[in-house]
Structure formats: structure tokens, C-alpha cells
Amino acid sequence: MRNPLSDKVMQIQPSGIRKFFDIVSEMKDAISLGVGEPDFQTPWHIREEGIYTLEKGRTFYTSNAGLKELKIEICKYLNRRVNLSYDYNSEVIVTVGGSEAIDIGLRAMINPGDEVLIPQPSYVSYLPCAILADAKPVIIELKAENEFKLTKEELLNSITDKTKVLILPFPNNPTGAIMTKEELEEIAQVIIEKDIFVMSDEIYSELSYDKAHVSIASLPGMRERTIVINGFSKSYAMTGWRLGYACGPEKIIEQMTKIHQFAIMCAPTNSQYAAVEALRNGDKDVEEMRESYNQRRKYLMHRFREMKLECFEPYGAFYVFPCIKEFGITSDEFATKFLEEEKVAVVPGTAFGDCGEGFLRISYAYSLEDLKVALDRLEKFVFRLRNK
Structure with a gap:
């Protein structure tokens, strides 16, 4: 019998995050700090809008690119938050999560053999999506001494005459790193000079x-070179609603919509109506959740300093990326032993690229109570390792 499977797909490794999530789900009294999912419920007024649309029978297809009202609100949101202006009718597509936008964006832009620059450590989907689009992934190893930011020099050293797209993953998962306007301006200068494009996962x-x-x-000369990826999962605690979007030049969005049309048809209708409510009336919810995450972030950094565990201070997302190189074991070994001995799940840094070796990703999208218990257990575990 012929092999029914694609060699390309077979060579892609499954997500390193899910391994520990699956183990901890079967373990009594375990705490998981491994999944990047807000512990907040979707705000009630957003859920209520989703319920209302079902009650009113708004369960039909929307247009392929998304509900008109939602695309208009996305444009208003981006204009007021990041000073970006888009035509809702031709430069916006609503997708099934930000991950679909990454996938169809690369497929719309890549020819076989084109190189896609992927800074790592970074989100697990970039590399497989690039491979599935028949791109050649080129990894840029971000360094702890640079606070895991992408530097102009690193970018220049990675560009060849086959480079077409740079994925820009900031604020970053898993490191929590951000890029300032001044740092982005240096990157933008290179992008324009080398005539390449950016997929900015925001x-x-x-x-x-x-x-x-x-x-x-939003920087001069970059709007026409950039696909902006965003969504509702993290900022509005809407992970299960599966809703994202992409904005960019009309000619790229048009081709992304073509792929989306044949693969998906349209994003879930009731999720789109709920997202309209989120964008219109959800700013206060976002602010409250951000303040809570910030409190947790500060708590984790305080505890790391107390236990003398090296960790640069992250200023974005809801992850910390502590260094565990002092213990002389791999990230996977550390995470496995920690789970077995203290019943706390964290993610090895290598799940986000080989250069994540020697680090762990810890999510603080969990209650402060769970974080306190987990950090107490981490402190005991670290003490034992240091006193062997």
C-alpha cells in the first residue's frame, strides 16, 4: 500500500507545549503554568452579545472577509490605539484566530524557496506555517543579553537575495520581550532598503x-510592506471564540481572502458579533486585565530575585522566561523533573526554538493564588537542585 501521508507534514514536529499540558491534565493536585490562556472569563457584556445573536438566529454565513460592522470596528480600533488607517472593505480580513491569519498570510505571499526570517524563541506556529507554505525558514537567534529583542545587525546578517518576509513577533511569546519605537525604526530602515515584507504578530x-x-x-514607508496580525484571544479573554484578523495592502489581503474562502468560508458568525461588542465597549475590561497581569508579573520577578533565579524583566505578553542553565540539565529535563516532583507544569524553552535551551516559559495568565503555590514549589525544587 502506498504511503498516504505527506513527507512535508510528517517532518513537522508536534507542539512542545501540549506534551506537558496533557500530562498535567491527568495529575491530581497539579498546577499548570504552561498554557497561554487568560484565566479570566470573557467579559459578560461580550458573552451576552454572543448569546443574543444566537437567540435572534444570526447564524448564517457572513461575507468571506468578515462582518462589515466588525471590520469597521477593527479599523476604528487600530486607528485610535496604534495610529493605523485601513479601508475596512479591502484591507481587512477576519480569520479563525490569529493563527489562521499567519498561515494564509504566508501562503499568499510565498513562492517555493523564498526565505522567511523567524526570530526565535517565538510562537510555535511560525516555523511549521512557513514550511507548509513551501518557504525556507531562516532562524534568527534572539539573545538574552539583548533582552530577546531583534537587532538591526542580526537582521542584516540574516538577509539574502531570497529573503521575502520577516516575521516580527512582539510583544513576544515566550519571552515577554517588546520592541520600542526607536528599535522598530532601525528594523524598518533595513526592511525598506532590502525590499522585503513584514508579518507583524501583535x-x-x-x-x-x-x-x-x-x-x-505605523512607521513611514512600512504600511505598504506589513501585514498586521491581531485578534481577540489574549486581550479580551476570548480564546475559545476563535477570532483573529489581518490588515494590510489590498493586493495581499485579496489573496489571503481567496485562500480563506476555500478553506474556511468565514469566521464563526456569533463570535464576530461578540467581537463588535468587545471593540466598542471593552476598553475598560482590557485595562483591568492588563493591570492584573502586571501585578502578577511584578510578583514573579520579585520571587525570582528572592530565589536568585536569573530572569530578564519582560514588559509584554503574560510570560516570563527564566534561565536555568546553572543547574546543568536541559530545559526538558528540568520541566519533567519539576512536574514529577512538585506537580507544576511549565514549558521547556526549546518548545519555541533550539535557542530556547536553558530557559523555561512560565505563564502568569493564572490566579495569584496559583502562582504563589507554584512559586513556593519552584523555590523548594531549585533549593534541592543547588544542594545536591
Whole structure:
């Protein structure tokens, strides 16, 4: 019998995050700090709008690119938050989560053999999506001494005549790193000079704690070179609603919509109506959740300092990325032992790229009570390792 499977798909490794999530789900009294999902419920007024649309029978297809009202609200939101202006009718597509936008964006832009620059550590989907689009992934290893930011020099050293797209993943999952306007301006200069494009994943844009988020698309000369990816999962605690969007030049959005049309048809209708309510009346909810995350972020950094565990201070998303190189074991070994001995799940840094070796991702999208218990257990575990 012939092999029914694609060699390309078979070579892609499953997500390193899910391994520990699956184990902890079967373990009594375990705490998981591994999944990047807000512990908040979707705000009631947003849920209520979703319920209302079902009661009113608004269960039919929307247009392929999304509900008109939602696309208009997305444009208003981006204009007021990051000073970006888009035509809702031709430069916006509503997708099934930000992950679909990444997938169809790359497929719409890539020819076989084109190179896609992927800074790592970063979100687990970038690499497989690039491979599925027949791109050649080129990894840029971000460094702890640079606070895991992408530097102009690193970018220049990675560009070849085959480079087409840079994925820009800030605020960053898993490190929590951000890029300032001044740092983005240096990157934008290279992008324009080398005539390449940017896929800017800004799903954590509302979770910036030190400074307001800046989109690279808002810088001079970058709007026409950038696909902005965003969504509702993180900022509005709407993970299960599966809703994201992409904004960019009409010619790219048109081709993304074509792929979306054949693969998906349209994003879930009731989710789209709920998202309209989120954008119109959800700013206060976002602010309250951001303040809570910031409190947790500060608590974790305080505890790391107390236990003398090295960790640069992150200013975005809801992750910390502590260094565990001092213990002389791999990230996977550390995470496995920690789960077995203390019943706390964290994610090895290598789940986000080989350069994540020697680090762990810990999510603080969990209650302060759970974080306190988990950090107490981490302190005991670290003490034992240091006193072997």
C-alpha cells in the first residue's frame, strides 16, 4: 500500500507545549503554568452579545472577509490605539484566530524557496506555517543579553537575495520581550532598503506594561510592506471564540481572502458579533486585565530575585522566561523533573526554538493564588537542585 501521508507534514514536529499540558491534565493536585490562556472569563457584556445573536438566529454565513460592522470596528480600533488607517472593505480580513491569519498570510505571499526570517524563541506556529507554505525558514537567534529583542545587525546578517518576509513577533511569546519605537525604526530602515515584507504578530499588543505598543506598520514607508496580525484571544479573554484578523495592502489581503474562502468560508458568525461588542465597549475590561497581569508579573520577578533565579524583566505578553542553565540539565529535563516532583507544569524553552535551551516559559495568565503555590514549589525544587 502506498504511503498516504505527506513527507512535508510528517517532518513537522508536534507542539512542545501540549506534551506537558496533557500530562498535567491527568495529575491530581497539579498546577499548570504552561498554557497561554487568560484565566479570566470573557467579559459578560461580550458573552451576552454572543448569546443574543444566537437567540435572534444570526447564524448564517457572513461575507468571506468578515462582518462589515466588525471590520469597521477593527479599523476604528487600530486607528485610535496604534495610529493605523485601513479601508475596512479591502484591507481587512477576519480569520479563525490569529493563527489562521499567519498561515494564509504566508501562503499568499510565498513562492517555493523564498526565505522567511523567524526570530526565535517565538510562537510555535511560525516555523511549521512557513514550511507548509513551501518557504525556507531562516532562524534568527534572539539573545538574552539583548533582552530577546531583534537587532538591526542580526537582521542584516540574516538577509539574502531570497529573503521575502520577516516575521516580527512582539510583544513576544515566550519571552515577554517588546520592541520600542526607536528599535522598530532601525528594523524598518533595513526592511525598506532590502525590499522585503513584514508579518507583524501583535496579538499581545494590549499587554504592554512599560510603554504603549507601537506597530511597525505605523512607521513611514512600512504600511505598504506589513501585514498586521491581531485578534481577540489574549486581550479580551476570548480564546475559545476563535477570532483573529489581518490588515494590510489590498493586493495581499485579496489573496489571503481567496485562500480563506476555500478553506474556511468565514469566521464563526456569533463570535464576530461578540467581537463588535468587545471593540466598542471593552476598553475598560482590557485595562483591568492588563493591570492584573502586571501585578502578577511584578510578583514573579520579585520571587525570582528572592530565589536568585536569573530572569530578564519582560514588559509584554503574560510570560516570563527564566534561565536555568546553572543547574546543568536541559530545559526538558528540568520541566519533567519539576512536574514529577512538585506537580507544576511549565514549558521547556526549546518548545519555541533550539535557542530556547536553558530557559523555561512560565505563564502568569493564572490566579495569584496559583502562582504563589507554584512559586513556593519552584523555590523548594531549585533549593534541592543547588544542594545536591
